[in-house]
Amino acid sequence: MVLQSLLNENSSQACLLKSRDDLVCNLQEELExxxxxxxxxxxxxxxxxxxxxxxxxxxxxxxxxxxxxxDDGETLKSA
Structure with missing residues (x-):
């Protein structure tokens, strides 16, 4: 039971980390x-x-x- 809970927590944190990484990539593109x-x-x-x-x-x-x-005209006349 404890192991399953830890696996679920790990999976949830992995999803959050991926979402955060995706957000950072999107923000970097918008910044560029x-x-x-x-x-x-x-x-x-x-x-x-x-x-x-x-x-x-x-x-x-x-x-x-x-x-x-x-001025150009005067220059031409005097030339």
């Missing part, structure tokens, strides 16, 4: 996916910041009466 998403979002953020910086430069150059196209 989250890291990939973060890397992708970081890249998009860098691209967006560069686009904003370019737009700000265009706005500033437009406010001073200079634009990249105008």
């Amino acid at each position: 996916e989250a890291k990939e998403q973060i890397a992708s979002l970081d890249s998009e953020l860098v691209d967006a910041r560069l686009a904003v910086a370019r737009a700000n430069r265009k706005v500033r150059s437009g406010q001073t009466g200079q634009s990249d196209n105008h």
Whole structure:
């Protein structure tokens, strides 16, 4: 009777351990996916910041009466 009880307890703990291991594996996979998403979002953020910086430069150059196209035209005329 005691032996059967110990075997049942051992079997139950083995199932819990397997469930825990499965959960850890799933969480590790989710963590890797989250890291990939973060890397992708970081890249998009860098691209967006560069686009904003370019737009700000265009706005500033437009406010001073200079634009990249105008400068190129002046360079071509003087050449």
